[in-house]
Amino acid sequence: MDFSFTDEENILRENTKRFLEINLQPYVKSIDKDGVIPANFFKKAGENGIVSPLIENKYGGSQLSFMGAAIISEEIAKIDISMATSVYCLLDTSWAYVLQKYGNSDLKKELLPEIANGNKFIGISSTEPSGGSDVSNIKTTGEIRNNKIIINGEKLYISGAIEAKNNHGGHLTLVKTDKNRGHKGITMVYIPADSDGIEINKLENMGRMGISTASIKYNNVEIDSNNIIGEVNKGFYYSMDGFNHARIMVAAACNGLSEKILNGGIEYINNRDAFGNKLKDFESIAFEAADLRTDIEMVKLLTYKSAYLADTNSNDQYIYAAMSKLRAPQIAMDVVKKIMMWYGAYSYTKDAEIEKSARGIFSYLVGAEGALNIMKLIISKAILK
Ligand SMILES: Cc1cc2nc3c(=O)[nH]c(=O)nc-3n(C[C@H](O)[C@H](O)[C@H](O)COP(=O)(O)OP(=O)(O)OC[C@H]3O[C@@H](n4cnc5c(N)ncnc54)[C@H](O)[C@@H]3O)c2cc1C
Structure with missing residues (x-):
């Protein structure tokens, strides 16, 4: 059992710390007051490989380990103690990981480079007005018709909804594709936040002001079936x-x-x-x-x-x-x-x-x-x- 970090991990921590002191520290007051993390920060963080660090080199990412990503997450929260910037980055990190692991190659080629360079946000859309813990009971439906999946329903408390809309990102969204099969009837779909038929309403939160949470209503939202992640009913x-x-x-x-x-x-x-x-x-x-x-x-x-x-x-x-x-x-x-x-x-x-x-x-x-x-x-x- 070795309790020490590798040289690479120590350097990563030092470099991340230095980068954040220069590029994030000056904005921490305004992030909480004005409710926005400057887009320029994500662009620079992307250039430095820390916005979604698990993305592989071939998609323009820095291909770090989970340990490396955890070090970055720690360092971001030390600078922006409101948690907003860490939440934004950890969502990008975790859900890009899922896209990279289960998504098809066209979708990965389209999205991962844009997430890695800080241009697009990716999050998770699971919770609904009827509850978040009991995922198997979600009500939002996905009807597969020809080469489309048609989404109807509502999600609630979804982080990064406004940011995703503004930077043409989106959410890995859980939808019921077989209502009789509980958790075995759920499919994951990448839904761009600026798709037709989506209505986003921001919630007024008590904290982490720099990243929004919102309700997302889906009214006959037509998504290309290429955006289905992995297999139907495995979401x-x-x-x-x-x-x-x-x-x-x-x-x-x-x-x-x-x-x-x-x-x-x-x-x-x-x-x-x-x-x-x-x-x-x-x-x-x-x-x-x-x-x-x-x-x-x-x-x-x-x-x-x-x-x-x-x-x-x-x-x-x-x-x-x-x-x-x-x-x-x-x-x-x-x-x-x-x-x-x-x-x-x-x-x-x-x-x-x-x-x-x-x-x-x-x-x-x-x-x-x-x-x-x-x-x-x-x-x-x-x-x-
Ligand atoms: C700031 C913020 C951001 C969020 N961002 C996202 C997001 O980006 N995407 C997303 O999908 N969701 C998001 N959520 C929602 C989050 O995932 C849910 O809050 C969580 O899953 C719990 O669901 P709920 O709030 O509906 O509570 P419920 O599921 O209704 O649970 C209420 C209470 O009952 C308890 N409880 C529930 N079931 C049991 C049980 N079986 N045994 C004992 N106790 C139980 C829970 O612990 C909780 O205390 C966000 C929430 C917050 C606060």
Whole structure:
């Protein structure tokens, strides 16, 4: 067992950090305030191979491992603590992975280079007004007629819907192609967000303002059957593969944020005076720092292990990804809450900026990339069988 990163991984981290300090740091305030990540950032991130890093060289990507992608996800969240930029990039990373693994060659040639260079967004459209956890019960239909698939229905809380519409990207969308077969009757289709018959309505969120979530209504949307991913009625399995890998990226982003927030907090308690001491001299605070540092270290190791298992195609990968997704957002929230207490009233102001990380992290507690109870369901089923 080797706990060290390779030279390439260390260089990747350093280069990513430097790139983000120059190209993302100047925009982090405006991303949260104005709700937009500058398109120019994605163009430059694409040129540097970090916007969707699993895409193979032959499609213009940097063909990194899941470990490499997790390192990038961590570093992005350290800079944009609102989580918006990490969410955008981790969706691009995870769903381009699914397209690359299961999509047909025409679609891959058309889309992957554009995703890799930061021009187009790709996300996942699964959740519906009737619920997100119970994927097998989706209602949106896909009727295959000649060489088309006709989509009708509605999706809800879909990340990146507006961005996809604006940059001619789209979503891997789950539709029912056989209503009598539960999860075995679901097909995955790539649906461009600017297709005729699509209506997108943005939701007003509490956080991660730089990336939209929206409802997407499909009214007789005609999609070329070439956009069907893999085999008809296998979409549920492709989506689970995607979620199992996306959860590593989510956990890595949460861990990056936790580390950044804790480091800021430690600097603060080293310098802040109270009752003739520094805050760090009070054991109640110093011990909290020790607990938080330990929690972060634990969950980082868990997340790296799930990236390693993904890179080695382990059958247990999904269990570790679920464990990482279960713990990383909860630890991040705990870190943010405790460090807000260290900052006192200052934390409650927008100047401190820490509040936006609380708003961002909450998306991963309530449901994005799978609700926490669903992670427990996955883990318990695996260990109790
Ligand atoms: C900011 C944000 C962005 C999102 N982006 C996307 C996106 O891009 N694409 C997409 O498809 N979806 C997206 N989602 C939706 C997300 O996938 C869902 O929130 C998630 O799947 C849970 O579904 P739900 O919110 O409908 O909750 P429900 O499925 O209704 O669950 C509600 C509660 O019940 C619990 N629960 C459900 N079933 C069980 C069970 N069997 N046992 C115990 N407890 C259970 C859940 O843990 C949860 O706490 C996003 C959500 C958020 C908040």
